[in-house]
Amino acid sequence: MDTSSTGSSEGQARRHLLGIEGLAASDIERVLDLAETFFQVSRRPVRKVPTLRGKTVINMFFEPSTRTRTSFELAGKRLSADVVNFSGKTSSTSKGETLRDTIRTMNAMNPHVVVIRHSASGAPHHVTQHTSASVVNAGDGIHEHPTQALLDAYTIRQHKKKLAGLRVAICGDIAHSRVARSNAHLLTTMGAEVSMAGPRTLLPEKLAKTLGVTVYDRIEPALEGADVAMMLRIQHERIGSASLPSTREYARQYGLNAARLALAAPDCLVMHPGPINRGVEIDPEIADGAASVILDQVEAGVAVRMAVLWQLCAEATEPLP
Numbered sequence: 158m159d160t161s162s163t164g165s166s167e168g169q170a171r172r173h174l175l176g177i178e179g180l181a182a183s184d185i186e187r188v189l190d191l192a193e194t195f196f197q198v199s200r201r202p203v204r205k206v207p208t209l210r211g212k213t214v215i216n217m218f219f220e221p222s223t224r225t226r227t228s229f230e231l232a233g234k235r236l237s238a239d240v241v242n243f244s245g246k247t248s249s250t251s252k253g254e255t256l257r258d259t260i261r262t263m264n265a266m267n268p269h270v271v272v273i274r275h276s277a278s279g280a281p282h283h284v285t286q287h288t289s290a291s292v293v294n295a296g297d298g299i300h301e302h303p304t305q306a307l308l309d310a311y312t313i314r315q316h317k318k319k320l321a322g323l324r325v326a327i328c329g330d331i332a333h334s335r336v337a338r339s340n341a342h343l344l345t346t347m348g349a350e351v352s353m354a355g356p357r358t359l360l361p362e363k364l365a366k367t368l369g370v371t372v373y374d375r376i377e378p379a380l381e382g383a384d385v386a387m388m389l390r391i392q393h394e395r396i397g398s399a400s401l402p403s404t405r406e407y408a409r410q411y412g413l414n415a416a417r418l419a420l421a422a423p424d425c426l427v428m429h430p431g432p433i434n435r436g437v438e439i440d441p442e443i444a445d446g447a448a449s450v451i452l453d454q455v456e457a458g459v460a461v462r463m464a465v466l467w468q469l470c471a472e473a474t475e476p477l478p
């Protein structure tokens with residue numbers, strides 16, 4: 158968790174979760190351990206604890222979302238926070254209001270946490286300048302999606318009991334994926350061996366150096382012996398003029414099918430952050446098959462986001478439920 162030195166209206170230093178880059182292994186482990194407690198809360202008959210009573214969380218989504226938005230809302234509600242959801246499309250930003258004015262307006266309502274998804278890389282960092290709330294990055298452009306990487310790590314740890322030493326293949330549109338970046342930072346910090354694979358046009362050359370991963374322009378060598386295969390959707394909404402194979406050709410060359418999965422370790426986990434394009438980056442039989450933990454990722458998302466909200470709002474003052 159990134160700790161800002163800026164004071165809040167309650168006189169305490171504000172903490173944010175803006176990215177995975179720069180987090181220590183101990184920070185990551187702490188969130189994952191806390192998430193185990195909150196995971197149990199979500200499986201009880203009464204899925205609610207009073208821990209964040211009196212706290213306000215504003216979810217500001219300027220890009221579409223199913224999983225992240227719903228799970229942040231559920232996470233806040235299961236902790237008894239007051240949760241307000243804000244959609245860019247139906248807000249006054251559609252009348253020309255700037256992000257800065259929008260944030261200052263939300264800040265005037267005294268939230269404790271602002272969760273933001275935005276198409277501009279760095280938008281959450283900008284938001285910290287205009288609010289006294291803690292800020293959580295729910296995905297910014299092609300930069301980072303920290304809670305996705307945390308829930309992915311939680312899911313891997315749940316099944317493999319460890320992260321260190323695992324071989325993780327991240328395959329697909331690497332260039333435009335904030336999920337790939339956050340996962341590379343997290344998994345390498347935790348001692349996993351990460352490889353990335355995709356078409357050359359979706360695989361920036363300098364990535365291997367900056368992220369400390371091995372890159373391939375075919376997915377087969379990345380999948381060989383892999384403990385985890387993490388498939389990514391092509392981010393058509395972020396691709397400008399990059400030349401791409403047709404969907405059919407992409408599926409033929411880069412889609413995860415039974416033959417390709419057979420190259421991986423026998424107990425390889427198949428992951429996908431969603432949304433899935435069935436039959437493109439992943440065969441339906443693999444997405445729904447025995448190796449798939451895609452819905453486990455979704456369940457973990459609520460627990461991880463509860464842990465993050467609890468850390469930002471209550472760690473200093475409240476006992477764990």
Ligand code: CP
Pocket residue numbers: 221222223224225226296305430431432
């Ligand atoms: N994984 C993910 O961010 O999904 P959504 O876009 O549905 O939130």
